[in-house]
Amino acid sequence: MKPTKRGPVPRVLEEHGERWSASCVRKKAENPNYRIQWTKHGGVPVNRLLLPPLEAMTQSHCSYCDGYPLDDIAYPTIDHFLPKGQYPELTYNWNNLYLACPRCQNEKETRFDLRIQREEYQGELLRPDEPNYKFERYFLFNYKNGHIEPNPRASEAERRRAKFTIDKLGLNDGGRPRSRKRTIVCFARSEQRLDAIDVWPYRFILTQ
Ligand SMILES: [Zn+2]
Numbered sequence: 658m659k660p661t662k663r664g665p666v667p668r669v670l671e672e673h674g675e676r677w678s679a680s681c682v683r684k685k686a687e688n689p690n691y692r693i694q695w696t697k698h699g700g701v702p703v704n705r706l707l708l709p710p711l712e713a714m715t716q717s718h719c720s721y722c723d724g725y726p727l728d729d730i731a732y733p734t735i736d737h738f739l740p741k742g743q744y745p746e747l748t749y750n751w752n753n754l755y756l757a758c759p760r761c762q763n764e765k766e767t768r769f770d771l772r773i774q775r776e777e778y779q780g781e782l783l784r785p786d787e788p789n790y791k792f793e794r795y796f797l798f799n800y801k802n803g804h805i806e807p808n809p810r811a812s813e814a815e816r817r818r819a820k821f822t823i824d825k826l827g828l829n830d831g832g833r834p835r836s837r838k839r840t841i842v843c844f845a846r847s848e849q850r851l852d853a854i855d856v857w858p859y860r861f862i863l864t865q
Pocket of ligand 1: 720723758760
């Protein structure tokens, strides 16, 4: 997860976001099984309108695993940090939206624990745009096995958040560690032009 800065609220959300979210809340209250879908604005699904400002925020990388390019695997998706099914009032809240690869989004969705209260969840899972977030403050990259680990020098609370984030996003599962190791090797063999870093995935380990 690479630190990023969030741009200003897109106009479409500034103008309509609250009303659209309120409508999601109403529909959910009427029918708890209602599945929230992106609404349309001027005939265009709103997620299409929000992709460009979200892509600008992460240079089109996944906000969580920093995977790139996203459309190699599937169309990039927009993740609701606090899931819209449980928090319909945040469906169109700009600060709740992140560009994500389908895999991170699925991992996060399936591991979302309803028993964890919102405040706690918000305080545990790391966000790439939260103040003072830095990869190396919370994590270490293990060059031997490609794993991301909590930084042993971090405070207890920081280590707990790091572990929670690794677990909830499945950052060390499947082929992800191998994929990071492969990237490191390719990067080392290349000309290592850091000015072109955005074309590489996992930028947080390459710039350490
Ligand atoms: Zn991802």
